Amino acid sequence: GAVVSQHPSWVICKSGTSVKIECRSLDFQATTMFWYRQFPKQSLMLMATSNEGSKATYEQGVEKDKFLINHASLTLSTLTVTSAHPEDSSFYICSARDGGRSTDTQYFGPGTRLTVL
Amino acid sequence: GESVGLHLPTLSVQEGDNSIINCAYSNSASDYFIWYKQESGKGPQFIIDIRSNMDKRQGQRVTVLLNKTVKHLSLQIAATQPGDSAVYFCAENIQGAQKLVFGQGTRLTINP
Numbered sequence: 001g002a003v004v005s006q007h008p009s010w011v012i013c014k015s016g017t018s019v020k021i022e023c024r025s026l027d028f029q030a031t032t033m034f035w036y037r038q039f040p041k042q043s044l045m046l047m048a049t050s051n052e053g054s055k056a057t058y059e060q061g062v063e064k065d066k067f068l069i070n071h072a073s074l075t076l077s078t079l080t081v082t083s084a085h086p087e088d089s090s091f092y093i094c095s096a097r098d099g100g101r102s103t104d105t106q107y108f109g110p111g112t113r114l115t116v117l
Numbered sequence: 118g119e120s121v122g123l124h125l126p127t128l129s130v131q132e133g134d135n136s137i138i139n140c141a142y143s144n145s146a147s148d149y150f151i152w153y154k155q156e157s158g159k160g161p162q163f164i165i166d167i168r169s170n171m172d173k174r175q176g177q178r179v180t181v182l183l184n185k186t187v188k189h190l191s192l193q194i195a196a197t198q199p200g201d202s203a204v205y206f207c208a209e210n211i212q213g214a215q216k217l218v219f220g221q222g223t224r225l226t227i228n229p
Contacts, residue, residue: 006160034216043206043219044161093160104149104210106217108160 003027004096006109013084014117020080021112023094029074030096034106035067038091050077084116129226136194138223140207143188149210151217152181152192154203161206164192199227 003026013019023033032051036044048064050056050071058064068080077096081088091113095106130136142150148169153161167174167181167190174181180193190207204224208217 004160032215043221046216046218049216091158095160104215105151105163105166107163108153111158111160113158 002098002105002107004030004094004107004109006092006094006112008112009110010113010115012115012117015085016083018080018082019084019114020078021092021094021114023077023079023096023109025075025096025098025107028096028098030077030098031074032097033071033077034095034097035069035077035079036093036095038093038111040091044093047079081114084114086116089114089116126221127224127226129228130197131228132199133196136192136197136201136225138192138194138205138207138225140190140192140220141188142190142207142209142220144209144211144218145185145188146212147209147218148212150181150183150190151208151210152179152190153206153208153219154201155206155222156203164205194225197225197227199229201225202227 005024007022034049035047037047038044046059047062048056048058048069050069052071052074056069066082071077091111093111095108151166152164154164155161165176165179165181167183172183178195182191204222206222207220
């Protein structure tokens with residue numbers, strides 16, 4: 001149980017284009033989902049927290065107009081990187097908290113490798 | 118500021134030996150701690166967790182110790198195997214903020 005998937009697993013795009021990444025909880029309802037970014041040989045940095053049906057809460061320094069987050073259902077959250085640039089190239093990882101359990105455990109997806117040319 | 122850090126960035130152990138990975142945290146308001154394992158190109162995998170009202174918790178081949186007095190967390194892996202090679206992150210849940218703060222990570226390598 002507690003499986004989180006991401007799609008795509010990797011994507012290469014041209015500078016200036018937008019890329020959408022999906023995060024799904026497969027066997028549980030995720031009331032809260034999180035988006036992280038991880039640069040090579042570094043730790044995970046939280047970008048934003050999204051609760052189903054409400055606006056995402058962004059961490060300091062993360063541009064909400066550049067990283068659009070939508071959490072329209074209890075099993076799906078999307079991250080759209082708008083007007084991507086090479087410095088946006090990174091490993092994007094989502095996680096989800098099981099709304100049916102009284103726990104703070106976050107279950108992580110496999111990540112999406114974004115490369116912007 | 119708030120941070121979760123690790124004493125050692127890399128750890129190399131012999132196969133079969135026990136591994137101990139350490140973590141320091143600075144936020145006394147944290148109420149929940151988790152260890153994650155991350156293999157190359159993959160997302161973090163949950164290993165074990167512990168709440169702040171406990172000082173020890175055991176799983177299969179893994180033990181987490183929490184010392185709130187010195188704000189220290191450790192992960193012990195017994196009889197380390199080649200499949201344990203990965204980067205290990207500690208994370209703390211900041212009570213009230215409901216978010217995780219990750220440490221820098223320790224790369225564990227296993228020598229045959």
